[in-house]
Amino acid sequence: MVSPSTIPKHSQVLAIGGGLTGSYIASVLAREGLQVVLLKSTQLPRYHIGESLVPSVRCYLKFIGVEQQVADYGFTLKVCYCIMNIYSFNNAGIARRSIQVRSVQTRWV
Helix, strand or coil, rough: CCCCHHCCCCCCEECCCHHHHHHHHHHHHHHHHHHEEEEEECCCCCCCCCCCCCCHHHHHHCCCCCCHHHHCCCCCCCEEEEEEEEEECCCCEEEEEEEEEEEEEEEEC
């Protein structure tokens, strides 16, 4: 934990919360040259169940230069299933419903 005396007295941006959103926005703004102070009430990293990243977040991690670090960290491989309802219509307008289930393995979920 940082003592209050080490927190800068002046900054262009004050980000409160060091979770996914707070740390990301602080990183992006600092990369753009702004003076950023990020405050978090607890010390990080900490053990926490429930946080997940979907594969679409990779472009954002790449933008701030940490995509490879996150990939190399060794997160547990999770298997997910995508369930899709598919409707098809014949000339009479009658729908036929089918369900497809696909398995997706990713380290980003």
